[in-house]
Amino acid sequence: GENVEQHPSTLSVQEGDSAVIKCTYSDSASNYFPWYKQELGKGPQLIIDIRSNVGEKKDQRIAVTLNKTAKHFSLHITETQPEDSAVYFCAASLSYSGAGSYQLTFGKGTKLSVIP
């Protein structure tokens, strides 16, 4: 099955600096890569996603890049703010042909702390 590795496990940055979180996946058939933000006591919130036919996607201060050859993808947060502090999860989706199922395999998470 799919295996997703995520680094680093913790990350501290000064407010206004950039943060980068990296993930690698094992199955070259994976074709959908979402990122989730989880605040304390809440469920994961989808913040951005990318599909295998795209190399980069941006949404305001958040961007995701995908390198299919190397099987890795990254989350970039620019101009970080204290409210960006949370645990971030990457995931990869492996489709099961004929079954129409797209289960997500998650990385272990990165705890981001933005220091004011």
Next chain:
Amino acid sequence: DSGVTQTPKHLITATGQRVTLRCSPRSGDLSVYWYQQSLDQGLQFLIQYYNGEERAKGNILERFSAQQFPDLHSELNLSSLELGDSALYFCASSATGGTPGEQYFGPGTRLTVT
């Protein structure tokens, strides 16, 4: 607010007992996914239903079962509970079952087995 609701928020029960967790997907979503989140295992996929039918199984124990009803809400049944079953249980819903699509998570149910 994702639009996915889960009840109850917290559940405390004893070993050997059985509990039922409930999930209502976003309006119009046909797929429901169940996940377990624990400190040592992270977020793990348990099972998916699409329009009432089971679509995929992940790391779901035989003591656990789920179903999706005609109104599309879903229930996760956990029986013969063990201490190690203590975790957060999330459901997520998506509009699609046949193509990769966004999954929206509910607020979760925190299960504590004593």
